[in-house]
Amino acid sequence: MKSIYTILAKIKKNSHRVLYRKYSSNIKYVMMVLSVLIITVFLPKQPRFRYEFEKGEIWKNKDLVSPFSFAILKTTPQVATDKKDALSNVLPIYKMNTELINNVEEAYSNEFDVKWKTNAFPEEEKAAYKAASIKLLETIYNRGIIAMNVKHQKGNKYYDFALINNNVSKNLSTQDVFTVPSALEYFEKNFTSVNMKVKEMIVGLVEDHLQPNILFDEKLTTIVQENTVNSLSTTRGMVQKGELIIAKDNVVDDEIYQKLLSFKEAYEAQTKTIGDSKLVYFGQILLVGFIVSLLMFFLKLFRKDIFADNRQLSLLLLVITTMLLCLTWAIKLNLPSIYYIPFCIVPIIIRILFDTRLALYLHLLVILIAGFFVPNSFEFVFYQITSGMVAIYSIRNLIKREQLLLSALFILSAYFVSFLGIGLLREGSFSEIEWLNFVPFIISVLLSLLAYPLIYAFERMFGITSDVALIELTNTNNKLLRELAFKAPGTFQHSLQVANLAEAAIFKIGGNSLLVRAGALYHDIGKIENPQYFIENQNTALSPHDKLPYEQSAQIIIKHVHKGIEITRRHQLPESVIDFIRTHHGNTRVDYFYQSFLKNSPEKFVDENIFRYPGPIPFSKETGVLMLADSVEAASRSLKNPDAQSINDLVERIINYKLEQNQLDNCDITLKDLETIKLIFKTMLMSIYHVRIDYLQNV
Secondary structure: OHHHHHHHHHHHHOHHHHHHHHHHHHHHHHHHHHHHHHHHHHOOOOOOOOOOOOOOOEOOOOOEEOOOOEEEEOOHHHHHHHHHHHHHOOOOEEEEOOOHHHHHHHHHHHHHHHHHHHOOOOHHHHHHHHHHHHHHHHHHHHHOEEOOOHHHHOOOOOOEEEEEEOOEEEEEEHHHOEOHHHHHHHHHHHOOOOOHHHHHHHHHHHHHHOOOOEEEOHHHHHHHHHHHHHOOOOEEEEEOOOOEEEOOOOEOOHHHHHHHHHHHHHHHHHHHHHOOHHHHHHHHHHHHHHHHHHHHHHHHHHOHHHHHOHHHHHHHHHHHHHHHHHHHHHHHOOOOOHHHOOOOHHHHHHHHHOOHHHHHHHHHHHHHHHOOOOOOHHHHHHHHHHHHHHHHHHOOOOOOOHHHHHHHHHHHHHHHHHHHHHHHHHHOOOOOOOHHHHHHHHHHHHHHOOHHHHHHHHHHHHOOOOHHHHHHHOOOOOHHHHHHHHHOHHHHHHHHHHHHHHHHHHHHHOOOHHHHHHHHHHOOHHHHOOHHHOHHHOOOOOOHHHHOOHHHHHHHHHHHHHHHHHHHHHOOOOHHHHHHHHHOOOOOEOHHHHHHHHHHOOOOOOOHHHHEOOOOOOOOHHHHHHHHHHHHHHHHOOOOOOOHHHHHHHHHHHHHHHHHOOOOOOOOOOHHHHHHHHHHHHHHHHHHOOOOOOHHHHO
16 A cells, blocks of 8 residues: 555656656647747837838839828938037037135235235335225226136137126137236236335235136036037928829939938837737737747758757747847837847857757748848848858857857958948948948947857756767766776777777768767766676686676676666766767677577576667667777777788678667668778778788789
């Protein structure tokens, strides 16, 4: 009874896994629907302007008549020129400090008394000199002493300004007022005294008390400048309702181009309130759903492995959804340019994690959807498709870090060529191209470098193995491989030779050579557990199998597959590498112990499954080639006097045996591929064993 409760408890505990396996085929469609809903919920809800146009092109649509009146917008250069002209007419605003003269007079008068007494000048002359100097100071301050501003001079000695005094504004020139030096000069020239010592004392005293009372009011000047700019008109003229904007087959010149831009902006502004947002949303669902459905059909027809793997499929949908949400965010924030978004990050990530064809296809789908919601759709699509193709071409295999930097440089070059070509096509002049508009492309390319950390994150989250991860795994200084080399040196050397054979073969017939090498290095990792039970690690003539029954010996040999899977999973190796451990013996028998059992115990019943590996058999080119390389390399060690003929016979016999045992039935390896594999194995084994070809015999 207890065991029944235990079983029921386990079932309840793992019920989510049971449900997942039961409905896994339906989950992908749920993910698809969720992606479509998430994308469309956040996209802008307004009807799209139906026409695409470029300056200098022929208008191929029907005659365009304005359905409503609208103002013609000024071009950006025109608005900039108007702004510059308007600001040049705004004078810097200065204010007169009327209270300063009182403070200066008081301070001057007090110090005058002290200085006069100190110098022992005649007391009867004091009042006259004091009154005359103060009166002259009042004349200077009433006219005003300005604090000159180098920014307003603009290389000139004088400049105009607006002076506010008692809330009254008056336009003056700096020539009309004093500066501190010119005020002192004026005082010295107009103050008369027969006693030069008295004059010298008073002039020095005035110099100490002269300070500007006309000061620049930056805050008020800025407010006036902003009001002036804001009051500028951004339009020039009107297009009336029913007026012809452009006729069919006419050229879109500068004037018509500006009318079309103005019409587009007015149309989109009106449709925000007029259009039915529910119908717009329904249209978005149709389009986005159609695009995502095309992706699903593509995967089902051409990448069944990804279609069957919900984790990999969820990654693709996540990339599409995230990029389109970034686009929506940029549109709602009203970014100055949509090209700040690093769309090329999509083909880079998908190319590295999957393949070229899928990367290009997914990039096209993202750009097609985005094209409905960005201005100048054709231009946008051209920029992104060409740069995306360059991104894919520039990263065939990411095996060095500098490849990502080189790819970024190539993408930037692609953007520049497109930008220059479109600029010349539109403007017809280098000087008219707005080069600052290229800055968003530079930032976009820099942001695309985020692909490198994202690739690592996606590998961990979705269990995908990139070439970068495989390179790390094939490093023989890897902790697990170092342990294999220390505990089972013979197996380690065998794995290295198998890796060389398999990699050379798969490179020739086509396949993932990095994956094969990684699989070969780890395929016998399970032998770490009992290395002495495998002949390549035995240093003496005595074998531990001599004291064991054949069935037990066979099970120890077979067990290295299970142990290998356990060890690699404990060290979190990718499943794609573990597949090589699982399949490198297929479901073949351990023939040595099986035949020994039959020979020495003919009267006993034999359960063949005891001597047979659990499988499965290889299911790809890579796993199939590894099985052949492993068997051939292991068998070649038994050759006592290896020569060309014995190696040739050995390779033929091993591969033909695997075919007879149906071990390659699930591999997409052709007979032509097998002949190529045989030739490579024979050539490399002859090199390993230093076999010389007898050329005279051939003659």
